Structure formats: structure tokens, C-alpha cells
Amino acid sequence: MTDTPTDVQPAREPRADHGWGGTLDRLGEAVEAGFPSTIADLTRLVRIPSVSWSAFDPEHVAASAEAVAELVRGLEVFDEVDIRRAAVAGGAELGQPAVVARRAARNGRPTVLLYAHHDVQPPGRDEHWESAPFEPTLRGDRLYGRGAADDKAGVMAHVAAIRALVDVVGDDLDLGLALFIEGEEEDGSPSFADFLREQRDLLEADAIVVADSNNWDVDTPALTVALRGNVTFRLTVSTLDHASHSGMFGGAVPDAMLAAIRLLDSLWDEEGSVAVSGLRSADLETPEYDEAQLRAETGLLDGVAPxxxxxxxxxxxxxxxxxxxGIDAPSVAHASNTLLPSVAVRLSARIAPGQDAGQALEVLREHLLANAPFGARIEIDDVDTGQPFLVDTSGWAVAEARAAMAEAWGRAPVDIGVGGSIPFIAELVEEFPSAQILVTGVEDPDSRAHSPNESLHLGVFRRAVLAEAAFLARLERREQG
Structure with missing residues (x-):
């Protein structure tokens, strides 16, 4: 694809308004007219390998932040645009650069904070990609590349929605706008809490749009109302102080692999459900979704049961x-006839909405200690937790978002949960307890975020941009309270 943008420039004078229907039509026209430039800008962002993990070059994340800041400054609607960092919790090291911006509200209008992240997951092995991960490639109606969906499309959804809004109503907005484009979400947001505290005045808002989730399918929008939390840690199981010959002592001495397998098996029952007492479930209504759809979306092999x-x-x-x-153990190619003294595994637990992640960690710790076979020694370290989240759907912001989605997509949105976790949302709630949280997204079930061949469906993206533009236009007309 070319990385040369079109010559479409947003108008700076408001157009004649013939009621909300006319405004919505003009927003659609503006989104469509600006779409080539939007995709060109997105491809430039995708070409920057902005992996935020410590093993990767941080200069790429810095370059990505600069590119995003340039796009935001080009909107010419913010009073302030800057690139800022905060210290990582518990140390003096600075986190990755984030782009922040703000425009003050006027005449009783609300302020909305638009969140996305410009960092990406590592690409994995090139041979697993059908095209180079950082060379955006259009095949059919999908744009492929690492970050094409998660979450540089989220960044561009905000940029394109504001462009369309300005094109239709002009840049003399009463609506307050704040922008927070994070640079370390894929690395667990280690400086997020400190960043919020330090930039509180810049980011405070009445509603927060987190553009980092999914849609029901390519034709149906979704509002994410439930997110599981996470508890991850390294579990080390030890039974010997040194390795021994498996032929000489096997059958009498329990090796660490045997103990680890027996211990891990205690975590699930015969049907594969979690068998840890104290890990709770939530009572959520869910749409229809059958086994055939599960197989189609996950690649579950024939004969393998859910x-x-x-x-x-x-x-x-x-x-x-x-x-x-993950398991730290000898590979098959390097296996020897040895009783292993220690085995380490990485455990990732997803926690249902309504349960505290710290409590879940203690429940897991108690279970593992109580079920250690043969008196094996258990060590748990390298712990990370994130809180689950339930959206309060009773507020005005949710109502406005649902209406905007229905107008843009031609279908009412579905309320969905997500099995994955976005732990920083709980930190947003803690810092801004009165703000209404909206979790939206540009992805669909085949976007394959975090996997090889990640992609963005262009039809989904176009409708997501229009939905956000319509939401902002609704708030531009809305008096606070």
C-alpha cells in the first residue's frame, strides 16, 4: 500500500445544519471522504515496530509517540498536545511515552476522554505471517499487520472521528476533549497509575471512551460491559536438591515433573472447569453462541470437545x-534420562467480574500449597494482577453511545463481555470515580489480535469511526447534567 495520504483536508467552517438527521448524513460523508487519508495514516503507524517490551528497542515506541502527536496536533482543536512519561511503580525508571491532549469544555458541555494505545505486541515468528508483520498489506477487505487492529486502529478511530466532527460542525467546539494515547499497554501499563495521578487535571472527564475491545461480528457493533481480571505468576515445584538418574532411582523418588503434573491437574475437574474453591463466577446474561461458532472462531480441531x-x-x-x-523444562531434543529437581511454569488465571484479584491470588496460593503432592516444595513469585470490571450501563453516556452505534451501523449494539483483561480500567475508575466508562473497539472475531496475521476489517473500522463521530456530535449538543 502507498503511504502517501490523499489531499483531503478537513473544512474549518461549520456546514448548514438541517437537524440531527442532516448532521448524521454529513458525518457519514465526512468519514467517507477522509477514509483514504485515515488508512494512509494508519499504515504509517503500523510500519513503526513499537513493541513496548523491555527486550525491544524503545526508540521505536518513541517514534510512534511522535507520529501520533503529529497527527493530534494536525487536528488543530486541542489547546495542548504533549508527549509525557511517568515513573514505573516502585522505581525511578520512566515508563514509555504517552501522547496527551486537552481542549476545555464550554457552555455547560461535558468533557470526554478518548483512550487508545500506540504500542503493540511482539510479532512472533515471521514465517507464521502471510505478509511481513510491520508491512501493512491489504487483502480483500482486511488490512493485515501488527497493530493494524490492536490498537493503532483505535488511535486512528479517535483521530478520524474528530476530523469528521470538525468537518461538519467546525472547530469552535463547546465539547471538552481529552486524549490519552498510552505507550505501554501491551507491557502491562507499569506506569499507568502514576501517570493518571500526575496528569489528573489534564485527563479528568465526565465520560471515558476506551477504544480497545471487540465487536460482535463484522455487521454488529458491541459495547463491552464486563471484563475478566487476571492473576499471573511463576510457580516453581521442587522435589530434589540435585538431578538424579531416572533409571537408578525412578519409581522411588518423585521428580519435580511428576509433582508438577499432579499439582497442575488439581486445578481443573474432569470437564475442564476450574476446581479451585473460592474462585467465583458472575451472573451475566449472554447472547446466543453455539459450538459451531466457537469452532469457527478458534480453530478447535475436529474431535476435540470444548x-x-x-x-x-x-x-x-x-x-x-x-x-x-509456559513451562521451563528440557526440550524433547535435549531430554536426558534424568529426574528433574525443579520445574517452573507460568500460570495465567482469569478472574470473573465481581471478584477481587488479590483475593483470587490468595485462593490460588492456598490451593497449590494444600495440593502439593509428595510433600513437594512450592514457590510462587513474579506475580502480576489486574482487577475485573463491570460497566454501569445506566448513565447518559452509555445511552448516547448506544444510539450513535445504532445510527452508524444500522443495527443496535450488543452488550458483550470479554474473556481477556484490561486491568487499567479499574485504575481509571479509581482515579476518576464519577466518570462513565465506555469500552468500545474496532476489532471483530477474526481480527486475531496478539496473533500472527492480525488484521482490521475496513468495513468495521469505517462504521466504528462514524459511530464515535456521531457520539461526539451528540455530546456537542448535550448540556452537562
């Missing part, structure tokens, strides 16, 4: 899950 009990979406959105995401 796990768990209850409705499929209830298992994903409202019940806990535990996954072993």
Missing part, C-alpha cells in the same frame, strides 16, 4: 479460567 459447563459465553465472560502459558 471444556467447561454452562453456556459457552458464560464460560468465557463470567467464569474463571486457568491456563499454563
Amino acid at each position: 471444556i467447561g459447563r454452562g453456556g459457552i459465553l458464560a464460560r468465557i465472560w463470567a467464569q474463571p479460567s486457568i491456563t499454563v502459558t
